[in-house]
Amino acid sequence: MPESMPALVLMLSLVILVLPGTLYLLLLSLAGLHTVTLPVGLVPAPGRLAIIVPAHNEAAHIARTVDNLLAICRQDGDAIVCVIADNCSDATAEISRAQGARVLERHNLEQRGKGYALDFAFNTLANEGFLGYLVIDADTLAETNLLSVIRAHFAAGAQVVQTRYTVLNAGESARTRLAELALCAFNCLRPRGRHVLGWSAGVLGNGFALRREVLARVPYSATSVVEDLEYHLRLIEADIRVHFADETVVRGDMPVAGAGQKTQRARWEGGRLRMLLDHAPLLLRRVLSGQLRFFEPLLDLLLLPIAYHSLLLLCLLLLPFPLASMIALSGFAIVALHVLIAARVGGLSWGQLAVIFTYLPKYLLWKLSMLRSIVSASKTSTRWVRTDRDSSS
Known part of the structure; x- marks a missing residue:
């Protein structure tokens, strides 16, 4: 014994x-x-939306993302694309501006990180009368129904919305195929399960939207490497539930092989x-x-x-x-x-x-x-x- x-x-x-x-x-x-469904007959929430794209040295992909989002904005009729060129040493700002996006440039070598960039953007746009803000990563393509889905969830009473978030380049390597399965679990199945159970679906860092009033209550002062998780915990503390938008998807590039994925x-x-x-x-x-x-x-x-x-x-x-x-x-x-x-x-x-x-x-x-x-x-x-x-x- x-x-x-x-x-x-x-x-x-x-x-x-x-x-x-x-x-x-x-x-x-x-x-x-169980799928997440919205009530039938909802009138989409009116008001101007800002799609915010935080970008650090994304000159290689930013034009593709901006073009995709601008087309979605034109279809919506009352939205803009705003790129936050954060501490960039390449042509991210110039390319984004040439494609037609509004560009905010930020230079602060002491406070570096996506959370700082988003907080800067939200504070800069705070007094411009937007209904809400949607965050899309600079390596991402979104489906054409993105804004109509966000407006529908806002109309249904959601204050914060998270869309599906999966892999854009899944077919490029075994690692990206595995990443696709992992994101299907972590970014689709689990948020859907939480929503169905009445819990907060979570903020995944890409493809999430917030009404202006949320940021007034819970400023985006999340500065950790996992700033999305940090901010979600603050939303729960404020008793704000994130809704899951099962009807639309944003897809981002994943590292093709070892070094980038390891980092x-x-x-x-x-x-x-x-x-x-x-x-x-x-x-x-x-x-x-x-x-x-x-x-x-x-x-x-x-x-x-x-x-x-x-x-x-x-x-x-x-x-x-x-x-x-x-x-x-x-x-x-x-x-x-x-x-x-x-x-x-x-x-x-x-x-x-x-x-x-x-x-x-x-x-x-x-x-x-x-x-x-x-x-x-x-x-x-x-x-x-x-x-x-x-x-x-």
Whole structure:
């Protein structure tokens, strides 16, 4: 018995780590089977909209994005495109202006990051009478119904709206195909599940819209690497629910191969780790004090990325306890269900899934190799570094 005590303690530790996330995945997956629909006969909310494009050294892609968004604005009839050229050392501002966008240039080498750029834009436009603002990344293309969907959700009472956000260049490499599946889960299925359950869908950093009144109540003073997650927590604190717009999609470029994706993932997952360490204790105290609206964001922070969650389940499976094996196998079944439902929600075919699954072993090893970079990124500043989407390795 004494010899088995360390293994028993390890089992209990792993169960505590994986069980809440596993049950949370199951709940979101089942809820996400239901589509989000708007009431019939809504009159779109009138008023001027501003599409804000934060851009740092995006000369290579900004013309494509501006052209796409300007066409959507012309179709809408009462919207503008405003590019925030933030600390740019290339021709982002000049190209955006030549394409017909309004351009705000910002130069501040001390305060660098997407959150600072957005806060600058919102403050600059605050007194110009806009109904609301829509944030679109500089490497993104949006569907033509983007603004009509946002106006419909505003008319339905939403104060903040998040659209679907998936991958534009999914066919370029095995990594981008896997990124597409990951975003179908994280940016489509889970927000849909939260919305169906009556929770706040979340802010994903790309394709989200806010009414002007929201920024008056909750200024966009989010400066971390994951400024979208940080701002969403502030919205929940203010009891503002984000609605999910299932009817439209924005698609952004993902890094094609190793170097760019490693930088992007380390920044994002390191930022989430920092948010977990900073905010989980306070969220737990609030839940225990009866403020139950903080329970779901706490679960969201506690859920590790699926690759690491699966590795913990594997560790649990290898322990010599029947209970550990049962929990681990159930966990793997729920992860598989989550992935399959995400693929269905994202419209992926069985052939696309087969290609993705052949790449999984290499991906899991790559994720393990990133642990040190993620921990390191959780300690760094918010400096905005453009992700290299074209590098190969």
